[in-house]
Amino acid sequence: KQEVTQIPAALSVPEGENLVLNCSFTDSAIYNLQWFRQDPGKGLTSLLLIQSSQREQTSGRLNASLDKSSGRSTLYIAASQPGDSATYLCAVQHPDNYGQNFVFGPGTRLSVLP
Amino acid sequence: NAGVTQTPKFQVLKTGQSMTLQCAQDMNHEYMSWYRQDPGMGLRLIHYSVGAGITDQGEVPNGYNVSRSTTEDFPLRLLSAAPSQTSVYFCASSYGQGGNQPQHFGDGTRLSIL
Numbered sequence: 001k002q003e004v005t006q007i008p009a010a011l012s013v014p015e016g017e018n019l020v021l022n023c024s025f026t027d028s029a030i031y032n033l034q035w036f037r038q039d040p041g042k043g044l045t046s047l048l049l050i051q052s053s054q055r056e057q058t059s060g061r062l063n064a065s066l067d068k069s070s071g072r073s074t075l076y077i078a079a080s081q082p083g084d085s086a087t088y089l090c091a092v093q094h095p096d097n098y099g100q101n102f103v104f105g106p107g108t109r110l111s112v113l114p
Numbered sequence: 115n116a117g118v119t120q121t122p123k124f125q126v127l128k129t130g131q132s133m134t135l136q137c138a139q140d141m142n143h144e145y146m147s148w149y150r151q152d153p154g155m156g157l158r159l160i161h162y163s164v165g166a167g168i169t170d171q172g173e174v175p176n177g178y179n180v181s182r183s184t185t186e187d188f189p190l191r192l193l194s195a196a197p198s199q200t201s202v203y204f205c206a207s208s209y210g211q212g213g214n215q216p217q218h219f220g221d222g223t224r225l226s227i228l
Binding site: 004009034041042043044045046049089091097098099101102103104105106107 | 170221
């Protein structure tokens with residue numbers, strides 16, 4: 001069974017710092033990996049999607065990498081801002097999961113202090 | 115464009131009561147799913163549907179029923195509420211499943227069972 005973990009569970013940094021969030025998964029046979037952002041009281045917003053054949057994706061100050069063989073992904077946030085404060089979840093789409101649905105990690109709660 | 119709309123946003127029930135959580139999307143998406151989110155855990159799939167008239171079970175289906183009579187609507191029914199069903203429930207939709215189809219999430223229904 002595919003399992004997804006995220007470290008750390010919570011992170012607090014001063015504004016302007018570069019930071020890395022980590023995601024690990026147990027089965028490398030994935031279709032893709034997505035990073036989501038969740039604001040308090042809100043649903044999930046997709047940030048980046050990395051296909052299984054890709055190594056990384058970039059969007060603005062965000063860069064996500066994927067190492068399928070080691071079962072790891074990182075989300076790099078450059079020059080963090082207070083508006084980046086949210087919970088970040090990673091999810092993998094696995095062929096053996098129900099309806100090829102996503103398996104989600106528990107999330108990393110990020111606080112960027114002004 | 116409303117996206118995915120969930121109602122109600124909050125609900126308190128007594129053990130044994132039944133209720134229906136509503137989910138509607140206006141993007142003509144074929145694929146819809148229901149998740150629950152509990153503290154310290156990732157989202158877990160309850161039920162999903164690949165199109166009108168077709169539903170299937172996810173990881174944690176017990177105690178819940180779904181139906182998909184139209185493309186737009188995918189209600190989730192709690193048959194006899196139990197305290198273990200206290201959670202935040204999210205509905206999601208996508209154009210298809212597998213591959214590069216981003217999921218769109220509603221803002222969630224926060225449900226407490228006393």
